[in-house]
Amino acid sequence: MSTQHLLSLLVENKPGILTRVAALFARRGYNIESLAVGTTEIEGVSRITVVVSLDGQPLEQVTKQLNKLINVLKIVELEEETSVARDHMLIKVRTDSSTRSQVLEAVTLFRARVIDVVSDAVVIEVTGNAAKCQAFLKVLEPFGIKELVQSGAIAVSRGSKSMSEKVIR
Amino acid sequence: MATETLTGAQALIRSLELLGVDTVFGLPGGAILPTYDPLMDSKKLRHILVRHEQGAGHAAEGYAAASGRLGVCIATSGPGATNLVTAIADAHMDSVPMLAITGQVNSFSIGTDAFQEADIVGITMPITKHSFLVTRAEDIPGVVAAAYEIATTGRPGPVLIDFAKDAQNGKFEFSWPPKIDLPGFRPITDPHGKQVQAAAELILKSHKPILYVGGGVIRADASKELLALAELLHAPVTTTLMARGAFPDSHPQHLGMPGMHGTVPAVTALQKSDLLITLGARFDDRVTGDIKSFAKGAKVIHVDIDPAEIGKIRHADVPIVGDAKVVILMLIAELKAQMKDSKPDYEDWWVFLNGLKERYPLGYNETEDGKLSPQYVIQRIGELSGPEAIFAAGVGQHQMWSAQFIKYERPNSWLNSGGLGTMGYAVPAAMGAKVAQPDRLVWAIDGDGCFQMTNQELATCTINNIPIKVAIINNSSLGMVRQWQTLFYNSRYSNTDLNTGTDTIMVPDFVKLGEAYGCLAIRVEKIEEVDAAIKLAMETNDRPVVIDFIVGRDAMVWPMVPSGISNDAVQYARDAAPIWDGDE
Numbered sequence: 001m002s003t004q005h006l007l008s009l010l011v012e013n014k015p016g017i018l019t020r021v022a023a024l025f026a027r028r029g030y031n032i033e034s035l036a037v038g039t040t041e042i043e044g045v046s047r048i049t050v051v052v053s054l055d056g057q058p059l060e061q062v063t064k065q066l067n068k069l070i071n072v073l074k075i076v077e078l079e080e081e082t083s084v085a086r087d088h089m090l091i092k093v094r095t096d097s098s099t100r101s102q103v104l105e106a107v108t109l110f111r112a113r114v115i116d117v118v119s120d121a122v123v124i125e126v127t128g129n130a131a132k133c134q135a136f137l138k139v140l141e142p143f144g145i146k147e148l149v150q151s152g153a154i155a156v157s158r159g160s161k162s163m164s165e166k167v168i169r
Numbered sequence: 170m171a172t173e174t175l176t177g178a179q180a181l182i183r184s185l186e187l188l189g190v191d192t193v194f195g196l197p198g199g200a201i202l203p204t205y206d207p208l209m210d211s212k213k214l215r216h217i218l219v220r221h222e223q224g225a226g227h228a229a230e231g232y233a234a235a236s237g238r239l240g241v242c243i244a245t246s247g248p249g250a251t252n253l254v255t256a257i258a259d260a261h262m263d264s265v266p267m268l269a270i271t272g273q274v275n276s277f278s279i280g281t282d283a284f285q286e287a288d289i290v291g292i293t294m295p296i297t298k299h300s301f302l303v304t305r306a307e308d309i310p311g312v313v314a315a316a317y318e319i320a321t322t323g324r325p326g327p328v329l330i331d332f333a334k335d336a337q338n339g340k341f342e343f344s345w346p347p348k349i350d351l352p353g354f355r356p357i358t359d360p361h362g363k364q365v366q367a368a369a370e371l372i373l374k375s376h377k378p379i380l381y382v383g384g385g386v387i388r389a390d391a392s393k394e395l396l397a398l399a400e401l402l403h404a405p406v407t408t409t410l411m412a413r414g415a416f417p418d419s420h421p422q423h424l425g426m427p428g429m430h431g432t433v434p435a436v437t438a439l440q441k442s443d444l445l446i447t448l449g450a451r452f453d454d455r456v457t458g459d460i461k462s463f464a465k466g467a468k469v470i471h472v473d474i475d476p477a478e479i480g481k482i483r484h485a486d487v488p489i490v491g492d493a494k495v496v497i498l499m500l501i502a503e504l505k506a507q508m509k510d511s512k513p514d515y516e517d518w519w520v521f522l523n524g525l526k527e528r529y530p531l532g533y534n535e536t537e538d539g540k541l542s543p544q545y546v547i548q549r550i551g552e553l554s555g556p557e558a559i560f561a562a563g564v565g566q567h568q569m570w571s572a573q574f575i576k577y578e579r580p581n582s583w584l585n586s587g588g589l590g591t592m593g594y595a596v597p598a599a600m601g602a603k604v605a606q607p608d609r610l611v612w613a614i615d616g617d618g619c620f621q622m623t624n625q626e627l628a629t630c631t632i633n634n635i636p637i638k639v640a641i642i643n644n645s646s647l648g649m650v651r652q653w654q655t656l657f658y659n660s661r662y663s664n665t666d667l668n669t670g671t672d673t674i675m676v677p678d679f680v681k682l683g684e685a686y687g688c689l690a691i692r693v694e695k696i697e698e699v700d701a702a703i704k705l706a707m708e709t710n711d712r713p714v715v716i717d718f719i720v721g722r723d724a725m726v727w728p729m730v731p732s733g734i735s736n737d738a739v740q741y742a743r744d745a746a747p748i749w750d751g752d753e
Contacts, residue, residue, distance in 0.1 A: 012353060015302065020294060027295055064477035070299040070319060073353045 002053045004033060006078045006085060006155055007063070009048040010164060012071040013039065020069050021048060030054060030062055034087075034152030042164055045073065049154045076163060078155045085155035087133045090115075091124045094144035103143055110136045121146060172342035177306030178203040180343045181270070181332065184313040186213040187345050190241050192232060192604055193217070193270075194225035198245025199285060201272030203337035217604065217633055220625040222249050224597040226256020227623065230265045231601030234584045235559055235609075237390060239321050240601060243270045247285030250331070251292065255591055257327045258296040262588025263411060264388055266325035268316055269293075276304035276333040290331050298326030306339030311347040318349055323356025324475040325388055356474060360491030360499060368446075368470045368487045369503040375444035375468070377518045378404045381427070384411025384587070385449015385473060387580045389493035392416065395448065398497050401504060402513060405522055407435040409450055411587045414577035424522065425531065428456040430569045430726050433529035433747050436739045438522055439464050447471045449493045452482035453588070462735035472496045529728075529741055531573050536721025543642045543720040544570050546699055550612060550640055551575030553703045556582065558610040561599040563619030564590040565649035567642040569726040571614045593622030599637045600630050610638070610707060617643040617669045617679070624682065630713040631687035638706040638714045639688075641679055644722040645670025652725045656743075671719050683715030690715040 011017050018037060025032050033051040040047045052062065063075050078085070095103050096119075103122060107114055112126035126136050130153065137145070157163065175183065181204055185193070192215045197205040208216055219225040222244040229240030240260075244253050250271040260267040274283040290300045299319050301312045309332070316328040372378055380402075386395055392415050399406050399422055406416045407427045416423055425432035427439055439445065445467045450456070457463040460482060471478075471485035472493060479488040489496055533544040547570045551560070556578035562568040562585045577583050584602060586594040599613035620641050630637055642648075651665040668674050671694065683690025689709050693702045693716055706714040727742045741747050 016290065016294070016300075019291070023294055058480070061477070061481060068475070068477055070351065070354050 010073040013046040036152035083157045088151040092147035172344045175343040178337040179207045180309045182207045193241045194228040195243030200246035222252035224626040226253045227597035228601035231598030232605040235602035236605035241268045245272045247287045250289035259589040260327040261296045266320045267327040269329040273331045273333045275335045300329040302331045304333045307341040358492040364489045378444040379442045380406040381447045382412045383450025386415040391494035392580045394497040413583040417578045418576040434525040442467045458736040540721035548574040561595045563595040567616045592619040597626045613639045618647045627686035636710045679717040688713040692717040694719045
């Protein structure tokens with residue numbers, strides 16, 4: 001049985017850190033479902049959000065191995081109930097005069113946005129949790145999806161506490 | 170703070186000096202040339218010019234393993250750096266504190282496939298504790314100090330620094346000490362008091378405990394503390410291949426080595442135990458055999474400085490993250506407090522274990538072809554050299570016999586390639602050990618296969634006056650592979666003949682080879698010559714010594730648990746399983 005976990009890593013923004021993290025996953029046979037990297041509110045510190053799917057391996061081994069990397073500052077697992085996670089998608093959908101209004105209706109229903117329109121296609125931007133994004137895609141599929149690009153999930157815990165507290169001394 | 174204008178190369182040398190490094194093993198080339206220039210003027214750094222970079226790496230390992238200090242090796246970019254890879258991987262598996270310094274092409278040429286360019290940081294990422302690429306001279310002191318800290322603190326390991334040529338040439342204002350900025354590196358050395366308390370409770374409740382001791386005890390310099398703990402409890406001790414010497418072999422509580430070629434008492438004690446007191450060991454597959462059937466009835470206390478080792482292979486009932494020395498001292502204090510005046514009673518356990526020791530001592534048969542018994546040769550080397558000597562082995566039969574038949578009484582006296590199993594480790598490691606401990610007698614006990622991988626370092630030894638002794642246990646074959654072919658492949662000897670024995674064409678002739686390298690080299694074929702040859706080697710200190718011991722090729726390493734099989738099936742000799750009384 002494979003289970004998905006969403007991990008947030010605070011890392012030093014040093015060359016090679018992404019390779020080190022990715023290589024560790026590859027070497028130990030952990031499967032990365034999605035990955036998002038960016039800078040944070042602290043200079044020199046980046047945040048990696050990784051969704052990993054594990055086949056029976058304990059998550060603890062993953063976090064312990066990641067913690068051994070010198071440039072990794074902190075790791076937390078964000079649980080669904082106590083955190084907010086968002087995916088971001090850009091979707092190019094085939095449209096013509098007969099289908100455009102139906103597509104635009106779906107855009108409104110899912111609170112997505114149209115960011116480019118030409119005569120035979122529209123580009124749509126949608127943000128939401130993974131389930132919403134998948135549902136939206138399903139609605140668009142019959143019209144013909146020409147191109148799909150998505151970010152990995154990014155996530156933050158609910159409440160006022162910050163992950164970076166106590167990390168930087 | 171006073172500063173001084175230095176080049177990056179000068180700063181590198183100065184930083185190493187200031188960190189207390191006294192020896193580096195290396196070989197220059199284009200991209201590291203700037204560093205070799207100030208190295209020539211250093212009064213504090215001895216550079217030993219090797220003949221192959223792998224030798225520099227293993228020499229640094231031997232230096233570190235014999236002394237407990239950081240070992241340092243240097244190579245140029247590209248092929249120089251890639252030649253270090255085996256030694257770096259070896260140091261990573263065996264937790265050896267090592268610093269590998271490599272030259273790199275100019276920073277503006279990196280990524281252009283420049284001459285002798287290799288992405289050595291990328292190549293070594295999975296086999297180093299950490300690595301750095303330095304492209305600016307001013308970063309050098311901080312990086313070198315950080316590398317030293319990482320390599321030697323917590324669980325030791327290899328760190329690589331790749332220096333772009335322009336970083337070596339650049340000038341900057343040098344000051345010392347630099348600020349070491351490692352916010353993500355916080356090894357835990359002091360254990361959790363509650364865990365130590367829980368461990369003591371578990372120990373005092375157990376009836377059949379065993380101290381399962383790994384190389385971590387040697388790296389933590391905790392042998393004295395281990396002895397005190399073992400004697401306080403009067404519990405049996407087993408020392409893994411990496412821990413030989415952590416506990417005296419002469420001690421009556423010592424059961425010997427566990428694992429694939431462990432003693433019957435050690436293997437069986439682990440299987441029958443109700444509590445493994447695991448100290449700096451990692452449940453390696455060569456120790457546990459089939460993990461599902463390993464020590465099924467035992468609870469586990471697991472002490473390790475690396476949290477990732479705990480629970481990796483075997484669940485720990487009481488996990489303790491900490492430095493072995495600190496943990497053992499705390500455990501002794503806690504046990505004393507909990508025991509008050511009573512002592513745990515392991516009487517029945519010892520009756521069983523002593524029975525095993527009596528019935529299944531280590532032994533060997535004479536060879537059938539009338540040639541020397543390799544075990545006898547190795548045993549005599551150990552007996553005549555004594556416990557103050559250092560013994561380095563490669564990998565294979567000679568390594569196992571050296572682990573079994575030499576009696577170790579002190580830590581850092583046994584050096585070998587345990588985790589990686591690197592052929593060619595012994596000669597350069599012995600060289601490094603002799604440089605670190607010049608007053609000790611240092612033996613490389615090597616196989617005829619292993620010896621042919623790195624014997625060119627004998628030139629380094631002769632020229633630099635490093636008088637090591639090499640005992641080639643020459644069975645004219647890749648002996649351990651041949652043993653498996655005998656046992657598991659119907660004696661079909663596919664590509665294991667090396668033709669170095671006296672009844673072959675003898676290529677190469679190891680005596681001639683040794684002489685060519687300036688060594689005293691002799692061949693020993695008869696039992697009555699063995700002692701005299703060993704004594705001659707011990708008396709000869711103006712050059713290295715090579716002894717070509719011609720031994721029987723059918724000798725096998727026993728006891729043995731075949732790979733992947735339960736340790737319950739340990740064989741004392743071929744087709745001879747121990748006989749168990751009753752249902753013990």
